[in-house]
Amino acid sequence: MSELITAELVDLDLSATTKDAAARSLAERMVAAHRVTDLEGFLADVAAREAQMPTGLDGGIGIPHCRSEHVSAPTLAFGRSVAGIDFGAADGPADLIFLIAAPAGADDDHLTILSGLARRLMDAEFTATLRAGTDPRAVAALIRGEEPPEENQEQEREQAKTETPGAAVAAASAPFRIVAVTSCPTGIAHTYMAAESLAAAGRAEGVEVTVETQGSAGFKKLDPAVVAAADAVIWAHDVEVREKSRFRGKPLVDVGVKAGINRPAELIAEARRKAERGEVAAVSEDGGGADTGGGNESSADHAHFGVRLRTYLMSGVSYMVPFVAAGGLLIALSFAIGGYEIASAKSVADHFVWGEADSWAALLNQIGSAAFGFLVPVLAGYIAYGMADRPALVPGFVGGAIALTVNAGFLGGLVAGLLAGAVVMAIQRVPVHATLRGIMPVLVIPLIASATVGFLMFIVVGKPIASLQNALTDWLNGLSGSNAVILGVVLGLMMCFDMGGPLNKVAYAFAVGGLADPTPGSLKVMAAVMAAGMVPPLAMALATTVRKRLFTKTERENGRAAWVLGASFITEGAIPFAAADPLRVIPSVMAGGAVTGALSMAFGATLRAPHGGVFVVPLIGEPFLYLLAIAAGTLVATALVLLLKGARRAAPEAAGDSGSAGPDGSRVTVAA
Numbered sequence: 001m002s003e004l005i006t007a008e009l010v011d012l013d014l015s016a017t018t019k020d021a022a023a024r025s026l027a028e029r030m031v032a033a034h035r036v037t038d039l040e041g042f043l044a045d046v047a048a049r050e051a052q053m054p055t056g057l058d059g060g061i062g063i064p065h066c067r068s069e070h071v072s073a074p075t076l077a078f079g080r081s082v083a084g085i086d087f088g089a090a091d092g093p094a095d096l097i098f099l100i101a102a103p104a105g106a107d108d109d110h111l112t113i114l115s116g117l118a119r120r121l122m123d124a125e126f127t128a129t130l131r132a133g134t135d136p137r138a139v140a141a142l143i144r145g146e147e148p149p150e151e152n153q154e155q156e157r158e159q160a161k162t163e164t165p166g167a168a169v170a171a172a173s174a175p176f177r178i179v180a181v182t183s184c185p186t187g188i189a190h191t192y193m194a195a196e197s198l199a200a201a202g203r204a205e206g207v208e209v210t211v212e213t214q215g216s217a218g219f220k221k222l223d224p225a226v227v228a229a230a231d232a233v234i235w236a237h238d239v240e241v242r243e244k245s246r247f248r249g250k251p252l253v254d255v256g257v258k259a260g261i262n263r264p265a266e267l268i269a270e271a272r273r274k275a276e277r278g279e280v281a282a283v284s285e286d287g288g289g290a291d292t293g294g295g296n297e298s299s300a301d302h303a304h305f306g307v308r309l310r311t312y313l314m315s316g317v318s319y320m321v322p323f324v325a326a327g328g329l330l331i332a333l334s335f336a337i338g339g340y341e342i343a344s345a346k347s348v349a350d351h352f353v354w355g356e357a358d359s360w361a362a363l364l365n366q367i368g369s370a371a372f373g374f375l376v377p378v379l380a381g382y383i384a385y386g387m388a389d390r391p392a393l394v395p396g397f398v399g400g401a402i403a404l405t406v407n408a409g410f411l412g413g414l415v416a417g418l419l420a421g422a423v424v425m426a427i428q429r430v431p432v433h434a435t436l437r438g439i440m441p442v443l444v445i446p447l448i449a450s451a452t453v454g455f456l457m458f459i460v461v462g463k464p465i466a467s468l469q470n471a472l473t474d475w476l477n478g479l480s481g482s483n484a485v486i487l488g489v490v491l492g493l494m495m496c497f498d499m500g501g502p503l504n505k506v507a508y509a510f511a512v513g514g515l516a517d518p519t520p521g522s523l524k525v526m527a528a529v530m531a532a533g534m535v536p537p538l539a540m541a542l543a544t545t546v547r548k549r550l551f552t553k554t555e556r557e558n559g560r561a562a563w564v565l566g567a568s569f570i571t572e573g574a575i576p577f578a579a580a581d582p583l584r585v586i587p588s589v590m591a592g593g594a595v596t597g598a599l600s601m602a603f604g605a606t607l608r609a610p611h612g613g614v615f616v617v618p619l620i621g622e623p624f625l626y627l628l629a630i631a632a633g634t635l636v637a638t639a640l641v642l643l644l645k646g647a648r649r650a651a652p653e654a655a656g657d658s659g660s661a662g663p664d665g666s667r668v669t670v671a672a
Contacts, residue, residue, distance in 0.1 A: 005076045005143050008033055010136035014079035014097065019050070020576060021554050022085050023064050026077035026099040035075040036101060040561040042070040046099070047576055053238065054088025057193065058262050061121055062087035062094035069104040076100050078143060080130070090262065096130055120145070122196040175208040178271055179227050179250075180234040181241050182260055183214040194236045194260030201264035209234075209268070214242055222246070232271035236260025240389070251275045315386025316379040316417055317509045323378055324512045324610045327371030332609035332619045334365035343369075372515070376400045376413035380420065383413075387421025388428065391441040395420035395449035399457050406462035409469040410513030416457055423449045475521070484524070484601040491525065492532035492597025492633070496590045499536055499571045499578060508533070512610045523606035527620060530569050531600045531630050532593040534613055537566030537573030538630070539592055539637035540585070543645075546638065550645045555580065569613035584644040592637025599629035 009029050016022040023046050030036040045068035049055075055063045062085060077099045084093025098121075120126050126142070133139040182194040195211040202209030210230075212222045214237075221243070232251040235241050236259060251274035253267050260267065334342050338361025345362035353359045377400030384396030399416025403409065408416075427445050436444065456462075494507035511529040514522025544551045544559025551559065558576050565573025578585045606621035617623050 003140075003144060004074060005078065005140045006033065007136040007140045009035075009075065009077040010139050011077070011079040012133065012136060012139065014081045014085075016079070016081070016085060017083060018554075018580075019062065019064065019085055019087050020047070020580070021552075022062070022079060022081070022097050023047075023099055024554055024557075026079050026097065027101075029077050030071075030075050030099070030101060033075070035073050036068075036070055037072055038070040040557075042066075042068050042101065044561070044572070045070065047579075048572065051575060051579070053190075053258070055190075056087030056089030056094050057121070057258075058089055058091045059121075059124075059127065060084070060091075060093070060095045061089070061127070062097040063100060063121070063190075063193075064097070065100035065102070067102045067104050071101040071103045074102050076143065078130075078139065096127060121193060122200055175206060176232075176272060176275075177208045177226075177230045178202065178210070178232050178234055178268065179222055179230040179247070180209060180211045180260070181214060181237060182211060182257060183237040183239050183241065190238075190257045190261065194257045194264075197261045198234065198236065198264045198267070201268055205265065205268055207268055207272075214239075232275045234260070234267050234271055236267070249280055251277075251279050312383050312386040312418070312421065313414070313509075314505060316381075316383035316414075317505050319382035320375055320379045320509070321512075323371050323374050324515070327368040327375075328512070328515055328608075328610035329612065329616075330364045330368030330371065332368075332612070332616055334361045334363075334368065335608060336618055337361035337364070373404075375513075376403050376410060379410070379413040380417035383417025384420035384424065387418070388424035391428070391445040392421050392424040392449070394446040395424060395453045398450045399453040402454055402457040402462065403465070406458065406466050407469070408457070408462050408465040409517060411469050411472070412457070412462065412465045415461060415465055416453060419456055419461075420449060420453045423452050485598045487525070488528045488532075488597035488599070488601030489594045490597075491528050492535075492593035492595070493590050495529055495532040495571065495597070496536050496593030497586065499574050499589075504533070504571060515608070515610055518608065520606065523608060523621070524601055524604065526610065527605040527607035527626060528597045528600040530607060530611070530613070531605070531626060532597040532633065533571040534566050534569050534630055535592045535596050535633040535637055536571055536578075536589040537562040538634045539566075539589055539641060540574050540577045541566060542634060542638045543641045547642050547646070550642065552580075567614045569611055581645070584648070585641060588640035588644060589637045591640055592633040592635075594633075595636045596629045596633025599632055600626060603629060605629065 009026075011025065011029065014022060014025060016025050020043075024039075024043060027036060027039055027043055027046070030042075031039050036042045045066040046064050049066040050064060055065065057063065064087070079097040079099075081093075081095045081097060084095050085097060086092075087094045087097075129142060130139060133142065178198075180195070180198050182191050182198070191213050195213045198211055199209050201207075210222060210226050212220070224246070227246055227250075230250060232253070233247045234253045234255075236255055236257045238257045251271060253271045253274065255267060338345070338358045342358065342361045342365050345358065345365070348359060348363045348366055351359070352363065377397045380400030380403065381393050381396035384392035384399075396417050399420050400413045403412025403416050406412065424445055427448060428440075432440060491507050491511075494503045497503050507529055511522075511526045514525055541559045541562035544556045544562075548556055555577060558573075562573040562577075574585070574589060578589075603622050603625035605623075605626040607616070607619065609616040609619050612619075614627075617627065620626050
């Protein structure tokens, strides 16, 4: 296994002033070391991880990190900044920046190395040595952990000397015991840093803290005896805690992972208070929420209902999209080979001629149609899964299948998923005897919930939803003139507002839902949604080409990549620009997206593929007008971005011309 970090991956005089520039500078070292194969692709993955949650930590540390298919070997690059770089930490800029790159599907050994570094960052002596180091080779060796055993033993002796008397007394007597679970979306750094922070705070307080890290390498379950002996539980997590039912009947502190890193002593004190008051968490049998009676910084269980509903729906949509992409593109390819009439071909199981193009087209069409047949059940199943974990999968899938049976379609799948999740959550709240708990998630809950959801979908809500679905279909088919244009404007605004976020996904899900049973109206909606989603990256690419001086070097480089991303219908290609200057970029691209959506609907353009960008233009109805709509929206967005950025640049210059005279007669200006 190659070394995680070498001297060539250490920059002790990092000159970057922004987190994007810092990531690029360190990533370039990884490329030079042949650890990263595609610089722009890797930086896009880093930016996507950064968008989920800031990676700055108290103590002047920044840890941008991601798993990426562009990483050939687990790698760490280190940069030390004199001025400091803002990574979103509460205590200010970071001067120690670690860029962690893990290959997609990295094995346990690699992630163990990465987690070991994350734990060491909690050691004040370790970070002080990094700040004082002058030799890149020595710094790289320190990060790799190449320290003599004597030094480690000396540290342990010093720690024993400085241990507080209270901690020693607590260790001698029966200590207060806490079990904790830490997890973060990526499962590489924050997970393990929170674990180390809690453990260190426990040692300082004389509390026995045992932590289960649910990271990317999987997790080793806490010993049941340790859980049983614990006086309280701490969850520091930004993703769902797995196998929650182990912690039933314990006082629970439920917070976000960064709270576990930044204020572990407070969490331990809160756990003590809850134990003293006898507060007990009501944790569901398998998944679901925990009702602790207290606040929760990040857990969806305590979030506002609207936030939780969005989370549930996005869970379903995220699992549905791969079926949409695979099935839709196969169907679109079949139309390109055999024409639209290929949809009515005989089953290839009964008739297939190896040398006929139509047989291959029919095969692709029927495979794609089979994939599309899973859209509504998968949507419903994983909405339910997002609400109540694995026990809700079966009733969710059953409800989705029934939605198809009663012709309730996409809307029926949404309702079925929500019903299934709600029914399972209700069952999980019913107290049961200990002897029944083992069969609840595998037999009792799926059985009762499936029967209940099936009854509701067949008898109660299925037909009304089917009528609503038919009415929506008729409305889409009947759209013309101003009504179609207004819908195009709304869809365009939604696609460009958060560029891959919840509103974007809602608009996209609305469009792909219509492809399950395509009609002229639903095909127009799909065309408008894809066209509008291409505008933000294309506009930013054009803007960085036309007026380079208005953009930084990093933005100009991102602009070159945005040409390809925009042409491929990857709206996220504009995120770096929006993050750097949201007040000017987002309104501009929204205006461009609205123009494109309106024109696409007005031109009557249609699309049978759910993705592909310009590469599926042959499958688009009215292709030339469609491209004209995209070009028009791109030009509008570009013009607005350049106008707003140009006005911002002109303002400081005007301020400089009118600045007051200094004592020596020189001009004094104030930078904005």
